[in-house]
Amino acid sequence: MGEARFIKTLKEIPRSEQFAPGHRLCAGCGIPQVVRLALKAVPDPKVVVNATGCLEVATTIFPYTSWGVPWIHIAFENAAAVASGIESAFKVLEKKYGKRKPKVVVFGGDGGTFDIGFQALSGALERGHDLIYICYDNEAYMNTGIQRSGATPRGASTTTSPAGKVIPGKLERKKNLIEIAIAHGIPYAATMNPAFPVDMYNKLVKAATVKGPVVLHYFTPCPTGWYFDPSRSIEVARLAVQTRIWPLYEYENGKIRITVPVKEPKPVEDYFKLQGRFHSLLEPKNRWLLEEIKKDIEENWNRLLKLASQQ
Amino acid sequence: MKGKLVGMNGDRAVAFAAKQAEVDVISAYPITPQTIIVETLAEYVNNGELDAAFIPVESEHSALSAAIGASLSGARVFTATSSQGLALMWEILWIAAGLRTTIVMAMGNRALSPNINIHCSHDDAYAARDTGWLQFFAENVQEAYDLTLMAFRISEDHRVLFPSIVNLDGFILTHALEGLHVLEDEEVKRFLPKKQPVNPIDPEKPMTYGPLDLFDWYMEHKRLQYVSLEATRPVIKEVFEEYGELSGRSYSPVKTFNVEGAEVVLMVLGSSAGTVRYVSRRFAEKGKKVGVVSLTQYRPFPKRELREALKDASVVAVMDRSVSFGSPGAQLFMDVASTLLQAKRNPLLFDVIYGLGGRDFTPVDVEKIVSKAEEVLKKGEAPEEPLWVGVRGEE
Numbered sequence: 001m002g003e004a005r006f007i008k009t010l011k012e013i014p015r016s017e018q019f020a021p022g023h024r025l026c027a028g029c030g031i032p033q034v035v036r037l038a039l040k041a042v043p044d045p046k047v048v049v050n051a052t053g054c055l056e057v058a059t060t061i062f063p064y065t066s067w068g069v070p071w072i073h074i075a076f077e078n079a080a081a082v083a084s085g086i087e088s089a090f091k092v093l094e095k096k097y098g099k100r101k102p103k104v105v106v107f108g109g110d111g112g113t114f115d116i117g118f119q120a121l122s123g124a125l126e127r128g129h130d131l132i133y134i135c136y137d138n139e140a141y142m143n144t145g146i147q148r149s150g151a152t153p154r155g156a157s158t159t160t161s162p163a164g165k166v167i168p169g170k171l172e173r174k175k176n177l178i179e180i181a182i183a184h185g186i187p188y189a190a191t192m193n194p195a196f197p198v199d200m201y202n203k204l205v206k207a208a209t210v211k212g213p214v215v216l217h218y219f220t221p222c223p224t225g226w227y228f229d230p231s232r233s234i235e236v237a238r239l240a241v242q243t244r245i246w247p248l249y250e251y252e253n254g255k256i257r258i259t260v261p262v263k264e265p266k267p268v269e270d271y272f273k274l275q276g277r278f279h280s281l282l283e284p285k286n287r288w289l290l291e292e293i294k295k296d297i298e299e300n301w302n303r304l305l306k307l308a309s310q311q
Numbered sequence: 312m313k314g315k316l317v318g319m320n321g322d323r324a325v326a327f328a329a330k331q332a333e334v335d336v337i338s339a340y341p342i343t344p345q346t347i348i349v350e351t352l353a354e355y356v357n358n359g360e361l362d363a364a365f366i367p368v369e370s371e372h373s374a375l376s377a378a379i380g381a382s383l384s385g386a387r388v389f390t391a392t393s394s395q396g397l398a399l400m401w402e403i404l405w406i407a408a409g410l411r412t413t414i415v416m417a418m419g420n421r422a423l424s425p426n427i428n429i430h431c432s433h434d435d436a437y438a439a440r441d442t443g444w445l446q447f448f449a450e451n452v453q454e455a456y457d458l459t460l461m462a463f464r465i466s467e468d469h470r471v472l473f474p475s476i477v478n479l480d481g482f483i484l485t486h487a488l489e490g491l492h493v494l495e496d497e498e499v500k501r502f503l504p505k506k507q508p509v510n511p512i513d514p515e516k517p518m519t520y521g522p523l524d525l526f527d528w529y530m531e532h533k534r535l536q537y538v539s540l541e542a543t544r545p546v547i548k549e550v551f552e553e554y555g556e557l558s559g560r561s562y563s564p565v566k567t568f569n570v571e572g573a574e575v576v577l578m579v580l581g582s583s584a585g586t587v588r589y590v591s592r593r594f595a596e597k598g599k600k601v602g603v604v605s606l607t608q609y610r611p612f613p614k615r616e617l618r619e620a621l622k623d624a625s626v627v628a629v630m631d632r633s634v635s636f637g638s639p640g641a642q643l644f645m646d647v648a649s650t651l652l653q654a655k656r657n658p659l660l661f662d663v664i665y666g667l668g669g670r671d672f673t674p675v676d677v678e679k680i681v682s683k684a685e686e687v688l689k690k691g692e693a694p695e696e697p698l699w700v701g702v703r704g705e706e
Contacts, residue, residue, distance in 0.1 A: 056523065060522035060523050062528050065522060067517065069514065070517045071519045072380070072383065072519075072520040074379055074403065078403065081380070082376045083380065084338075084366055084380065085377030085379065086380040086383075086384050088381060089364065090384055092362070093384065093385060095362070096362060099385070127366070127367065127368075
């Protein structure tokens, strides 16, 4: 892949691929979209580091691989540390022996990013390594069978936060990954969503031009763990943006900009009712939780508007 | 003895060796008693004496993870740890070996918690014994320096391609100032040319490292790893010999002292070997023969050389600076027992536990072990329980 440029329409996305079909990701899974676009948008040479998770197990079942670029997986919690080692090594090898330094792209799920890999990510961001960290967030440990993570939203039922007779699902809020990342003083961070591929592609192109750590937080619809029809994956993803549940914005050198404005949000129930994981949330007896979640969404959106307008 | 004579503690000697090896990447986290090694390397880098990347990672887990990434990128990589740090790395130790990295790690041996203690036990070395790393034990500061240089050469040899641990007893060697002979930079360069990586990460030749490996292939890969590790034995010997010619200091996997015709033999790892040899020498002056066997190469375990070294022994006291709770014996004891059993040689064996958490180990303790060994010889029967020396409440 050569030099990438910003685009206005879907048709401008390059056709060549470095991610082969035949992998075992589920039908309707949101992960391949971000992988394919990232490999197109980040020019060669590049190296991919992958945390343990759905993407890793489904694309590299020995003796097969989907990856047309160097790809490395070590363990669950250390993708950012492995990337730090590769980036540092090539910096020295370039200086000492003239080897060309590749861009390091990391993929980690929400478990590998919000929870077990959190410390390694924080360390890598603080040290300022030149890398693009992409968190594909499907809001639970899907690979091990839908257990709750620090990224699971309130009201979602998972196998370790099941909707029960007394507790209706996960009650705790999701961590704000982008704000945590920004607090490290990194140059660029953004949210992405597969229903907005042009927005996503342009953010990836920008990320590739940045020197230093970048964190991209990608909304990853999961029909298997969220219980919806795989054919409605993009619809679910689009509704997440249109309801203001998943705002699309970017942070660049101290400034926040909403990249997909949502003037008139759709009712959040439209998003929840498509997914089995929120089934219990919509029952009348759990109305209190739904109301609290609505308040959270409104507050988050207003806070983001305030941050975006302050500059 | 060739080379310039200098005074350094073990940590500084190891750091100096890593500098002479012109490592490309150092990835490390502080932990006593290893810390001086990485502090010294950070000084070399920041003073422009060593052209390397120093990655000040946020944990030992990340130290080894970053080291793997760097090693597979083609760099010569060094790290260091001790005790709890090794324990935190443990998951990644296996991966560093299985992915055939050539990392060299110095380990300032320190007791594991609880209770927290910063002094010497061999718990950490033993904890890494099954992971696929090569392991060497230094007896003094000179050996810590020499073995660090040799470890790079051995690990990076294309017939090896496994990472190495160089063990040096915490405080006893890491912090003790000793005189040692160091090679000239040019000599090290000739002995240790630039690393020639095998299948490094290269965007021109994309490869997949660390894939999912299930029941249809995993077992073949483990067997291949086993066979490859076994095949390192002659290479280690070859490098020991070559380094011996270069430095005038001879190295072999197993070190023996007064073993010929000795009925009683003491086996030991690390710095205590000197104390045991000192007592053996004193006994020899009085006409009593006590053999001493120590291991420079701990993994792969030098089975054949050890059987040869113990061929005359009737009683072997195996000294362990660690406890393997609930096991039939401590870690070295079990290694020695199975090594001898395979050869159908059965001298009487007993286990000695000594020096835990830096407990002083003295010639008087050695004499106690020898008396016990003589008692075993006389009775013709070895005790089932280990002999604890230097501890309150000992017999």
